[in-house]
Amino acid sequence: MTRVSKRDQIVEAADDLFYRQGFDTTSFADIAGAVRISRGNFYHHFKTKNDILDSVIAARLANTRAMLADWQVRGDSPAARIGAFIDILLTNRDKIERHGCPVGTLATELAKLNHGAQADAAAIFTLFRTWLRRQFDQMGQGARADDLALHLLARSQGIATMMTAYRDPDFLRRERDALHDWLDGLAPPPTHR
Amino acid sequence: MTRVSKRDQIVEAADDLFYRQGFDTTSFADIAGAVRISRGNFYHHFKTKNDILDSVIAARLANTRAMLADWQVRGDSPAARIGAFIDILLTNRDKIERHGCPVGTLATELAKLNHGAQADAAAIFTLFRTWLRRQFDQMGQGARADDLALHLLARSQGIATMMTAYRDPDFLRRERDALHDWLDGLAPPPTHR
DNA sequence: GCAAAACTAGGACAATTGCCCTAGTGACTC
DNA sequence: GAGTCACTAGGGCAATTGTCCTAGTTTTGC
Numbered sequence: 001m002t003r004v005s006k007r008d009q010i011v012e013a014a015d016d017l018f019y020r021q022g023f024d025t026t027s028f029a030d031i032a033g034a035v036r037i038s039r040g041n042f043y044h045h046f047k048t049k050n051d052i053l054d055s056v057i058a059a060r061l062a063n064t065r066a067m068l069a070d071w072q073v074r075g076d077s078p079a080a081r082i083g084a085f086i087d088i089l090l091t092n093r094d095k096i097e098r099h100g101c102p103v104g105t106l107a108t109e110l111a112k113l114n115h116g117a118q119a120d121a122a123a124i125f126t127l128f129r130t131w132l133r134r135q136f137d138q139m140g141q142g143a144r145a146d147d148l149a150l151h152l153l154a155r156s157q158g159i160a161t162m163m164t165a166y167r168d169p170d171f172l173r174r175e176r177d178a179l180h181d182w183l184d185g186l187a188p189p190p191t192h193r
Numbered sequence: 194m195t196r197v198s199k200r201d202q203i204v205e206a207a208d209d210l211f212y213r214q215g216f217d218t219t220s221f222a223d224i225a226g227a228v229r230i231s232r233g234n235f236y237h238h239f240k241t242k243n244d245i246l247d248s249v250i251a252a253r254l255a256n257t258r259a260m261l262a263d264w265q266v267r268g269d270s271p272a273a274r275i276g277a278f279i280d281i282l283l284t285n286r287d288k289i290e291r292h293g294c295p296v297g298t299l300a301t302e303l304a305k306l307n308h309g310a311q312a313d314a315a316a317i318f319t320l321f322r323t324w325l326r327r328q329f330d331q332m333g334q335g336a337r338a339d340d341l342a343l344h345l346l347a348r349s350q351g352i353a354t355m356m357t358a359y360r361d362p363d364f365l366r367r368e369r370d371a372l373h374d375w376l377d378g379l380a381p382p383p384t385h386r
Numbered sequence: 387g388c389a390a391a392a393c394t395a396g397g398a399c400a401a402t403t404g405c406c407c408t409a410g411t412g413a414c415t416c
Numbered sequence: 417g418a419g420t421c422a423c424t425a426g427g428g429c430a431a432t433t434g435t436c437c438t439a440g441t442t443t444t445g446c
Contacts, residue, residue, distance in 0.1 A: 006393075022305045024218050028434065038395050043436065045393090100301045107358045108293045108301070112215045122358045150355065150364055151371070158351025162343060165300045165315045171343055178344070199423075221404065231425050236406065238423090 007045050007055075009035045015056045019095075019102045022109055023053060050117065057120045060102070064124055068131045078135035079183060082152070085132065086179045089159055089172060097167045101160040103128070128153060139186065148186070155179060200238050200248075202228045208249045212288075212295045215302055216246060243310065250313045253295070257317055261324045271328035272376060275345070278325065279372045282352055282365060290360045294353040296321070321346060332379065341379070348372060 013034040017026040028049065032039045046052045075081030089096065099105065103124045110118040132149035141148055159175045162168075206227040210219040221242065225232045239245045268274030282289065292298065296317045303311040325342035334341055352368045355361075 020305065022215075022217070022302065024215070025306065027432075029432075037393095038397095039434095040396060040398095040436085040438095041394050047435085049434065099305055104354045104358075105301055105305070108298055108354060109215065111357045112213065112292055112298070113218065125355075125358050147367060150359075150361075151368065154351035154355045154364075154368060155348065156351065157354040158347035158349065161297045161301060161350040161354065162318075162347045164304045165297075165318050166343075168343075171347075174340060175344065175347060220402075222402080230423095231427095233406085233408095233426060233428095234424050240405085242404065 006035070006037070010037070010042075010045055011052070011055045011059050014052050015059055018053070018056055018106065020099050023106065023115075024109065024113060053115075053117050054120070057106075057117060057124070060124055061127065064127045068127065072131075078138040082132065082135050082183055083180065085128070085152070086156070086176060086183070089156060089163070089176060093163070093169075093172060096160050097163050100164045101157060104157045104160060125153065136186075141186065152179070199228070199230070203230075203235075203238055203245070204248045204252050207245050208252055211246070211249055211299065213292050216299065216308075217302065217306060246308075246310050247313070250299075250310060250317070253317055254320065257320045261320065265324075271331040275325065275328050275376055276373065278321070278345070279349070279369060279376070282349060282356070282369060286356070286362075286365060289353050289356050291357070293357045294350060297350045297353060318346065329379075334379065345372070 010031060014026070014031045017030055017034060021030070028042055029039055031052070032042050046055070071081050071084045075084055103121075107118065107121045107125065110121050129146070129149045132152055133145045136145035136148045155175075156179075159172065163172055203224060207219070207224045210223055210227060214223070221235055222232055224245070225235050239248070264274050264277045268277055296314075300311065300314045300318065303314050322339070322342045325345055326338045329338035329341045348368075349372075352365065356365055
């Protein structure tokens with residue numbers, strides 16, 4: 001009957017709630033209510049709150065991997081693929097304005113909580129980092145590729161934070177354009193054409 | 194006897210705890226324990242948790258104003274003053290790596306909580322924004338001054354977030370240098386010398 | 387068609403939450 | 417020296433927290 005297993009439903013609901021409200025703020029009751037399960041029933045699926053967090057992070061890792069693989073196939077040049085990364089800020093504008101970047105805000109919250117899963121959360125960043133590094137490498141940036149990847153990640157995170165604080169569409173457009181200009185300026189001058 | 198009033202002690206302790214643990218995670222008991230006061234006694238000073246938050250934000254606004262005024266006096270050129278802003282990332286490196294930027298993380302957390310004081314938290318950003326805008330204006334950037342101020346704020350926020358995720362001193366150094374280069378590149382080519 | 391496994395509801399648990407009240411202390415003013 | 421004030425401790429409030437148990441009901445595999 002259930003197309004998706006109850007466990008996956010719980011993880012999905014927890015993922016959403018952790019993003020919208022934060023990990024610590026979200027209670028068992030919140031998640032149970034979201035999937036219409038009694039609170040006691042919860043224990044059957046997850047022993048502790050940290051178990052849920054682990055599963056949510058694992059799900060985010062899997063989803064991110066899938067998204068990056070998709071971008072890898074769709075974009076027909078490394079620069080175009082990096083462009084797709086930059087444009088998530090536009091695509092998810094509404095959510096980011098209200099709840100920040102899901103990757104950055106989770107990493108920061110877990111750091112504040114001094115939570116053991118902090119390293120796992122940072123691994124989501126590393127997924128993007130490695131993927132971006134490969135694109136920059138294919139653009140011929142060689143040794144600089146990883147630095148550029150980290151730089152772009154930082155730029156995106158900063159834009160996301162300021163989007164949350166100000167919700168200014170002009171700012172977002174300017175910064176997006178600046179990132180694309182930066183990206184274009186990186187490529188060695190084309191010899192053809 | 195008390196050099197600082199108990200109320201100010203509470204605000205100071207709450208400020209620190211809100212930064213290190215987050216607002217929602219910090220309880221009355223935490224703050225009361227930090228200033229060695231009984232939990233019940235707390236009510237005499239602050240009626241609600243939001244009252245404390247308001248006072249903490251007010252204190253942060255005042256402290257930020259004082260810091261900016263200090264930078265204004267000490268730096269002998271607008272570029273030097275902006276340089277001082279950039280270098281807080283180095284100065285506060287340890288704290289930022291563990292708890293993020295106090296301004297950005299509070300704004301983001303309040304956004305997630307859908308908290309009424311979110312605008313007040315953003316006002317701390319505006320303090321920096323206005324101050325930076327004035328510096329860029331004095332550098333002759335005119336109409337671009339506010340855009341540059343926001344851009345620099347975003348860059349700093351992004352660096353702070355990645356510092357928290359990775360704690361990589363090389364990354365921090367590279368990004369700091371890049372910001373200084375960016376700043377130097379902004380100035381119209383000097384005619385004297 | 388039966389036994390094991392998956393799932394469910396309902397409630398209990400000790401602890402903690404934000405909030406509130408009362409009764410008291412000491413210092414200050416007139 | 418009476419009265420006001422800032423401050424304090426201790427406790428109580430209902431609600432919620434994460435965790436856990438028991439006792440049922442489905443679903444599944446053989």
